[in-house]
């Protein structure tokens with residue numbers, strides 16, 4: 041565990057996209073040390089804390105609801 045931390049400190053983290061919260065907000069995890077990042081409200085990457093995880097879950101719910109509603113609207117409008 042310590043070695044991977046040193047590796048990340050020396051060569052930088054190897055972040056991989058792990059979750060798409062919304063179109064703009066995404067979550068990343070370092071494949072070496074498992075450190076997690078997320079997109080903040082300013083569009084910069086910031087550490088994924090418990091609080092941010094909660095915010096992201098709420099965002100995800102709102103975002104998904106909106107997408108579903110938009111799709112339903114498109115479907116119903118294409119029928120008529």
Ligand SMILES: [Zn+2]
Pocket residue numbers: 048052053054070071072073074075
């Ligand atoms: Zn790392």
